[in-house]
Amino acid sequence: MKLLRVGPAGAERPALLDAGGVLRDLSAVVPDIDGALLADEAALGRVRAAATAGDLPVLDADGLRVGPPLARIGKIACIGLNYHDHARETGAEPPGEPVLFFKAPDTVVGPYDTVLVPRRSVKTDWEVELAVVIGRTARYLESAEEALAHVAGYAVAHDVSEREFQIERGGTWDKGKNCETFNPLGPWLVTADEVPDPQDLALRLWVNGALKQNGTTADQIFPVAEVVRYLSHFMTLYPGDVINTGTPAGVALGHPDPKPYLRAGDVVELEIAGLGRQRQELRDA
Structure with a gap:
């Protein structure tokens, strides 16, 4: 569904x-x-x-805003450097274990809502990601099969990031990940039964019509099942929790200087095969 x-x-x-x-x-x-x-x-x-x-009332989609497909999100756990090609483009060694950071649920907006460039930002970046939505309470899972059985479905996520805040301002990554509107989600939550293999999904992202990211979840260092299993040993995952599973190569950070970071007026479009497409216009906060 x-x-x-x-x-x-x-x-x-x-x-x-x-x-x-x-x-x-x-x-x-x-x-x-x-x-x-x-x-x-x-x-x-x-x-x-x-x-x-087939007898549910039909809604007129014209002019109807699409919001995030999930309400009352508990937590958003995010995996960094989880694609081989993205690690290479940033000059990082592939991690031996999943790199974890968090986004606050209040960063979530709809898939077509405005994204705000933070004040004093000079390095706002884009990241198309596969979001995993948990459907059963998960603690200390032991196998890939058990992990996938706890997944309710999947969605498109845009892990918008401010690289100066993230990398150059000290501490953890969280300062560059939690600005308002920095996690458009949707348009749909596609139930797991319609995604037979989460490691066979194409991800693409465009900025102002130019293709920037063109990857596949087959390139993930830690596949979805391992990410869910692994996280369940460090925290309890509850129904309605979301996991952003990383981004493929093509982010602005990986470009040669001058890097094409986002500015007000830019338009970002992104999609994952079978999970839908997003579009956001950027403006200053």
Whole structure:
């Protein structure tokens, strides 16, 4: 299923994109799309039954804002330097274990919402990423199969980053990762049954129409199953938690000087095969 949330920011309602590409209202079936829904097999069954019946009300998509496909996100755990080609372009050694940082849930915006360039920013960068959404509480998982069984679905994430804040201002990466609007998510949460192999997904990103990133999750250093398994030994993963799994080569940081960092007026578009496409215009904060 392709689940999404539509409407004004803070007042989104649950919806579903059916097999024919028709947007349908889920408000009468479930109150929202969040961790509670993803953990409730009976509720998900009602959604599937309603989708199959084909009688959900049709929504007029014209002018309707698409919000983040997941409400009340618990935490966003992010994996850095998780593609072989991205590690090479930044001159970093491939890590021996997943590199972990966090983004606050309040960085999440809709897939077509404005992204704000932070004040005094000179190195705002782009990163297309596969987001993994947890559907079952995960603690001390032992196998890849067990890890994937705890995944509810997948989405497109834009891990917007400010490289000066991240690298040159001391401490951890978090200062360059948590500026407002720095995690557009969506348009859909695609349930795991529709993504048979998360290591066979093409990722692309354009800036002002020019292709910048063109990669595949097959190039991940730590595949999705290993990332979920690994993290479950350091923290409990709950339904509604999100994991951003890293970005392929092609970020501004990897370009020769002068690096083409983002500025107000730029337009970024990104997509992952089968998971949808985003578009954001940038403006100054």
